[in-house]
Amino acid sequence: MKGQARRVLRHYAPYQNNLQSCFPVHDLRWSVWASPGHQAILTPSEMIYVIMGVSGCGKTTLGAYLSHKLGWPLHEGDDFHPRENVEKMARGEPLTDQDRLPWLLKLHDVIQRERSSGGDAIMVCSALRRLYRQVLLFGSEALTYSSDTAGLHMCSLPGVWFLFLYGTYDLIHARMVARRGHFMQPGLLRSQFDVLEPPAEEENALLLDIRRSTDDICREIQEHLRQLS
Numbered sequence: 001m002k003g004q005a006r007r008v009l010r011h012y013a014p015y016q017n018n019l020q021s022c023f024p025v026h027d028l029r030w031s032v033w034a035s036p037g038h039q040a041i042l043t044p045s046e047m048i049y050v051i052m053g054v055s056g057c058g059k060t061t062l063g064a065y066l067s068h069k070l071g072w073p074l075h076e077g078d079d080f081h082p083r084e085n086v087e088k089m090a091r092g093e094p095l096t097d098q099d100r101l102p103w104l105l106k107l108h109d110v111i112q113r114e115r116s117s118g119g120d121a122i123m124v125c126s127a128l129r130r131l132y133r134q135v136l137l138f139g140s141e142a143l144t145y146s147s148d149t150a151g152l153h154m155c156s157l158p159g160v161w162f163l164f165l166y167g168t169y170d171l172i173h174a175r176m177v178a179r180r181g182h183f184m185q186p187g188l189l190r191s192q193f194d195v196l197e198p199p200a201e202e203e204n205a206l207l208l209d210i211r212r213s214t215d216d217i218c219r220e221i222q223e224h225l226r227q228l229s
């Protein structure tokens with residue numbers, strides 16, 4: 001068992017009898033689930049960074065860079081879109097919630113697999129709306145809660161952090177126009193901003209300004225990782 005996991009178990013042992021129901025401990029990289037009369041169960045979940053933001057904000061660029069720096073596997077969300085979605089975007093039509101849902105569920109499965117195998121990983125996914133992020137974390141369960149309940153209780157999972165790349169429309173549009181050979185048209189950027197719901201703090205989000213270089217952004221993420229360890 002890892003040193004950190006041992007420390008976590010020691011810390012929570014005295015409180016175990018007072019716990020009324022199963023609950024996740026949110027601020028730890030290791031997931032600990034405890035319930036009355038049961039030993040805390042340690043599940044193997046290391047860190048998963050989901051790089052999010054509108055099209056053209058630099059997700060793929062940062063994902064590749066970070067994956068190389070950290071030696072973590074990279075899951076590129078675009079590779080999981082069904083062909084119809086890619087064709088739709090290439091025609092200049094924005095995706096709807098219905099188009100995105102099966103894609104988000106597939107990405108949820110990837111996150112689940114990584115969490116249960118205890119590996120670190122990076123995922124690139126626009127994750128524009130809060131509900132999309134909840135589907136990434138909780139799968140179809142996120143759809144069965146009312147928005148109030150979901151807003152209160154289903155906003156984060158231990159060991160999964162959203163890295164939100166933010167910047168102005170003009171900066172991102174200029175980068176998209178300069179980019180070559182990508183199916184996503186700059187004309188779709190406005191619709192991406194229309195749908196975007198920036199992540200709130202309780203969603204385990206780190207906000208990263210895209211005016212900085214990829215290397216600078218990467219350093220901040222490495223610092224974040226050091227602080228959590």
Ligand SMILES: Nc1ncnc2c1ncn2[C@@H]1O[C@H](COP(=O)(O)OP(=O)(O)OP(=O)(O)O)[C@@H](O)[C@H]1O
Binds near residue numbers: 059175176179213
């Ligand atoms: N920090 C940065 N500084 C300057 N240019 C950048 C930076 N990050 C990315 N770029 C450039 O911006 C463009 C968009 O980046 P990228 O393709 O990584 O965005 P994306 O969010 O993955 O887009 P999409 O969601 O459409 O696939 C690319 O041409 C890339 O080289």
Ligand SMILES: O=C(O)[C@H](O)[C@@H](O)[C@H](O)[C@H](O)CO
Binds near residue numbers: 078100
């Ligand atoms: O949610 C969405 O609308 C899509 O994921 C888009 O963000 C594209 O996949 C991406 O931007 C193109 O690479």
